[in-house]
Amino acid sequence: MTLDRFYPIFDHTDWLRRMLPLGVKLVQLRIKDQPDAVIRAEIATARDLCRAHGAVLVINDYWQVAIDAGCDWLHLGQEDLDEADLPAIRKAGLRLGVSTHDDDELERVLGMDPDYVALGPVYPTILKQMKWHQQGLPRVTEWKARVGSIPLVGIGGMSVERAPGVLAAGADIVSVVTDITLNADPEARVRQWVEATR
Numbered sequence: 001m002t003l004d005r006f007y008p009i010f011d012h013t014d015w016l017r018r019m020l021p022l023g024v025k026l027v028q029l030r031i032k033d034q035p036d037a038v039i040r041a042e043i044a045t046a047r048d049l050c051r052a053h054g055a056v057l058v059i060n061d062y063w064q065v066a067i068d069a070g071c072d073w074l075h076l077g078q079e080d081l082d083e084a085d086l087p088a089i090r091k092a093g094l095r096l097g098v099s100t101h102d103d104d105e106l107e108r109v110l111g112m113d114p115d116y117v118a119l120g121p122v123y124p125t126i127l128k129q130m131k132w133h134q135q136g137l138p139r140v141t142e143w144k145a146r147v148g149s150i151p152l153v154g155i156g157g158m159s160v161e162r163a164p165g166v167l168a169a170g171a172d173i174v175s176v177v178t179d180i181t182l183n184a185d186p187e188a189r190v191r192q193w194v195e196a197t198r
């Protein structure tokens with residue numbers, strides 16, 4: 001399966017309702033700090049919306065809920081991987097994307113046969129505090145050489161204007177949050193993303 005090159009991340013299914021009709025074909029639901037019932041309901045709704053629009057849905061963090069809901073894709077970071085039951089995830093047939101930020105993390109995840117590898121933050125991000133400031137484009141090129149045929153996702157500080165350079169440096173996919181969610185016109189911005197990455 002070839003994943004779309006445009007990979008937005010949203011924290012609520014209201015965003016999916018708005019953006020899936022515009023041509024988003026790969027999307028992550030990244031919910032933080034919500035009660036279990038909300039998380040389960042949101043994941044089930046996201047699953048149904050993405051199926052209806054022919055889009056690939058990636059669930060961030062909540063691997064057990066994703067299994068229970070019959071989802072197809074998960075994203076896990078390094079700390080998530082410490083807690084996750086990888087054999088159960090694989091047995092359930094879920095595909096797995098993983099975060100990396102340095103050499104040790106990359107070495108660790110290459111042994112897990114991931115379905116994509118994310119590198120970040122390529123540019124500085126305002127979304128969350130991280131101990132890494134920015135990896136830069138040469139690092140994207142280095143990571144692609146190391147992951148080979150595994151799809152490489154560039155994340156962190158992405159914009160429509162930066163995406164072509166990140167793809168040219170070796171990323172297969174560009175993932176983005178605030179360039180869309182903080183934009184004055186998120187729908188128009190998503191249309192620009194779709195245009196720039198198709």
Ligand SMILES: Cc1ncc(COP(=O)(O)OP(=O)(O)O)c(N)n1
Pocket residue numbers: 028030060061075076077078079080098099118119120128153155175
């Ligand atoms: C595509 C993509 N890349 C990286 C992340 C970050 O995952 P993680 O390090 O587990 O941090 P949180 O997103 O859970 O705060 C991601 N979600 N998606």
Ligand SMILES: Cc1nc(C(=O)O)sc1CCOP(=O)(O)O
Pocket residue numbers: 099100101119120121122124125126127128155156157158175176177178179
């Ligand atoms: C969720 C996340 N993970 C990152 C990583 O480097 O692992 S950077 C990031 C935030 C991306 O948001 P924005 O597009 O607004 O910078």
Ligand SMILES: [Mg+2]
Pocket residue numbers: 060061075076077080
């Ligand atoms: Mg996580």
